[in-house]
Amino acid sequence: MLLMHARRRVETPLNARIRRWYALHSFGARARLDLPTYGQSAVQRQLSDASDNIWGQTVVWQTLELATDIVSAAAQLLASVVVLFQVLVASGQGDGLVLAGLTLSGEMYYWLSRMSVFHRTRVWLATTLNQEYLKMRGWQRTVRDIGHRKEFVAGGLAGYATSEFKKAAEKVGDMDGDWMELEEQALYRSNHWNILSEPLKQLPQIYFTLRAAQYPAGIPVTLASLNLVQDATYRFAYTVYEIIRRAKSVGHQLESVKKLYEVVNIQNVVKDGTVPFPEDTAQLRSGIELEFRNVSFKYPDTEKWALRNISFKLLPGQLCVIVGANGAGKSTILKLATRLYDPDEGEIFFGGHEIRTLKLDDLRRAISVLFQDYTLFPLSIRDNIALGDPTQAGAGADSADRVEQAARLAGAEGFVAKLPDGMDTYLQRPVDDEYSGTVEGTKTFRGRTVSYDPLRSAAGVPKAGRTGTAALSGGQMQRLAVARTFMRSVVKEDDTVGMLLFDEPSASLDPAAEHDLFDRLRALRGSKTMVFSSHRFGNLTRHADLILYMDETGIVESGTHDELLRQKGEYARLWTLQAQAFL
Numbered sequence: 001m002l003l004m005h006a007r008r009r010v011e012t013p014l015n016a017r018i019r020r021w022y023a024l025h026s027f028g029a030r031a032r033l034d035l036p037t038y039g040q041s042a043v044q045r046q047l048s049d050a051s052d053n054i055w056g057q058t059v060v061w062q063t064l065e066l067a068t069d070i071v072s073a074a075a076q077l078l079a080s081v082v083v084l085f086q087v088l089v090a091s092g093q094g095d096g097l098v099l100a101g102l103t104l105s106g107e108m109y110y111w112l113s114r115m116s117v118f119h120r121t122r123v124w125l126a127t128t129l130n131q132e133y134l135k136m137r138g139w140q141r142t143v144r145d146i147g148h149r150k151e152f153v154a155g156g157l158a159g160y161a162t163s164e165f166k167k168a169a170e171k172v173g174d175m176d177g178d179w180m181e182l183e184e185q186a187l188y189r190s191n192h193w194n195i196l197s198e199p200l201k202q203l204p205q206i207y208f209t210l211r212a213a214q215y216p217a218g219i220p221v222t223l224a225s226l227n228l229v230q231d232a233t234y235r236f237a238y239t240v241y242e243i244i245r246r247a248k249s250v251g252h253q254l255e256s257v258k259k260l261y262e263v264v265n266i267q268n269v270v271k272d273g274t275v276p277f278p279e280d281t282a283q284l285r286s287g288i289e290l291e292f293r294n295v296s297f298k299y300p301d302t303e304k305w306a307l308r309n310i311s312f313k314l315l316p317g318q319l320c321v322i323v324g325a326n327g328a329g330k331s332t333i334l335k336l337a338t339r340l341y342d343p344d345e346g347e348i349f350f351g352g353h354e355i356r357t358l359k360l361d362d363l364r365r366a367i368s369v370l371f372q373d374y375t376l377f378p379l380s381i382r383d384n385i386a387l388g389d390p391t392q393a394g395a396g397a398d399s400a401d402r403v404e405q406a407a408r409l410a411g412a413e414g415f416v417a418k419l420p421d422g423m424d425t426y427l428q429r430p431v432d433d434e435y436s437g438t439v440e441g442t443k444t445f446r447g448r449t450v451s452y453d454p455l456r457s458a459a460g461v462p463k464a465g466r467t468g469t470a471a472l473s474g475g476q477m478q479r480l481a482v483a484r485t486f487m488r489s490v491v492k493e494d495d496t497v498g499m500l501l502f503d504e505p506s507a508s509l510d511p512a513a514e515h516d517l518f519d520r521l522r523a524l525r526g527s528k529t530m531v532f533s534s535h536r537f538g539n540l541t542r543h544a545d546l547i548l549y550m551d552e553t554g555i556v557e558s559g560t561h562d563e564l565l566r567q568k569g570e571y572a573r574l575w576t577l578q579a580q581a582f583l
């Protein structure tokens with residue numbers, strides 16, 4: 001009792017602290033993982049094994065809880081032993097011992113046979129091979145996950161999905177139990193002692209009746225002591241079982257704690273370097289030299305070369321445009337220049353250093369990059385832009401000014417101002433609102449219609465029918481992403497950035513916005529090295545110091561716009577084609 005009381009008093013605060021510690025620890029452990037490491041299925045499994053919560057409680061807390069449970073179970077066990085000793089041995093009743101033995105055998109058999117199922121199968125795996133079940137669950141997820149909703153609605157999938165789900169559910173029938181249910185069923189089926197355990201439990205009564213019939217005058221033990229013996233014996237057996245089970249459980253819990261530490265120790269595939277960069281920030285004022293020497297690269301777990309034998313050299317402050325067909329490897333060049341991956345063959349030199357020797361933090365600080373498949377985070381627009389300069393994010397009024405400036409220069413100011421919460425609009429609502437059980441629009445018993453609107457406006461929660469997120473167009477989202485990169489290049493004369501990498505920065509922009517963007521970026525020429533990947537010819541390529549024209553075999557033509565036109569190769573052919581389209 002005391003133990004339980006003490007445990008309850010400390011449970012809530014201790015649990016909260018452990019959870020916070022655990023959440024921070026595992027957040028950090030995840031945050032530090034690089035792209036190829038995070039993509040590994042073994043790492044994903046490790047991460048889910050060490051997930052913060054098991055049924056809402058921390059693993060660490062559960063371990064402590066189990067330890068106290070074992071102590072209290074041991075105390076109970078001691079109490080049962082004392083009672084049994086008093087009734088059976090101290091009173092000198094031989095029949096009592098027989099009764100206790102019979103009761104114990106029945107109970108022990110029940111508990112031990114339950115455990116034996118798991119003993120026989122200590123290493124076990126549970127999976128489902130039922131395709132219909134998988135399909136059913138797959139549809140359920142599709143319809144539940146808000147991330148799929150856009151395509152779901154736009155694709156008019158409601159009718160089709162409903163009939164597919166229904167078909168699959170009918171085929172699965174009653175077999176759609178969850179794991180706990182199946183475990184219980186398997187336990188019952190594989191445990192033939194279930195049939196015998198009830199008669200075994202009745203043995204003491206049978207013995208008592210027979211003895212009473214044999215010696216009606218001298219009933220060996222009173223009915224009261226029979227109950228006492230049975231009760232104490234039952235508790236004794238149960239406690240022994242519980243102790244064994246919980247001791248095993250502690251082992252299992254400790255295993256989970258160990259897994260968290262394993263996550264902390266996962267080695268990144270992309271190893272950090274040791275050389276600081278740059279030695280002198282003045283070095284970056286005119287941009288950074290970049291050279292690829294015979295670089296070949298395959299994405300993890302793929303057989304196909306994404307890049308084969310790529311060589312080029314960019315001098316500080318030069319503007320390079322990579323053009324070519326889909327899948328030629330343009331984005332991959334940018335990913336290798338930022339060391340999201342390392343090449344399988346060849347070398348990359350960054351500012352004259354082999355890129356792998358440089359400290360990763362320094363390298364990434366020296367580059368500002370906008371990927372084609374950029375993501376906007378479930379944060380406010382302001383935070384999304386401010387993140388472009390993590391060193392300054394949230395750094396007061398100066399940062400707020402720069403965020404506004406970046407938004408204006410990227411052409412985002414106009415549409416952001418029209419949003420209900422402006423810069424503070426969330427792009428994705430990170431928290432689900434919870435409502436009480438009373439359904440909106442129904443009548444209360446006083447006849448009033450239930451409405452959550454007053455509560456919503458008091459709490460600043462968006463009105464019904466709105467999702468609480470800003471629905472932005474592709475071009476608008478791209479402008480926000482561009483604004484983010486402007487935080488460290490256009491807006492701030494940042495000496496720490498010497499290279500800008502842009503992967504299709506204008507894909508969703510209209511021609512006027514694209515023109516503005518390129519004008520702005522061209523102004524940085526000479527002070528930053530810039531690499532663009534693009535499908536478009538002309539606007540940027542005409543101004544490039546180096547154009548790399550690629551197909552899936554590698555770089556097939558390189559030079560300036562004029563040089564490539566004179567060569568009359570593929571670049572010249574495609575440029576003429578695109579130019580004619582605008583005539």
Ligand SMILES: Nc1ncnc2c1ncn2[C@@H]1O[C@H](COP(=O)(O)OP(=O)(O)OP(=O)(O)O)[C@@H](O)[C@H]1O
Nearest residue numbers: 299302306324325326327328329330331332333372
């Ligand atoms: N994450 C990835 N995993 C496996 N293969 C990939 C991955 N990303 C790209 N690839 C493959 O690498 C090759 C080069 O792709 P990359 O994205 O660099 O081409 P790209 O020239 O930028 O194409 P696009 O013009 O369509 O953007 C392609 O064959 C592509 O299928």
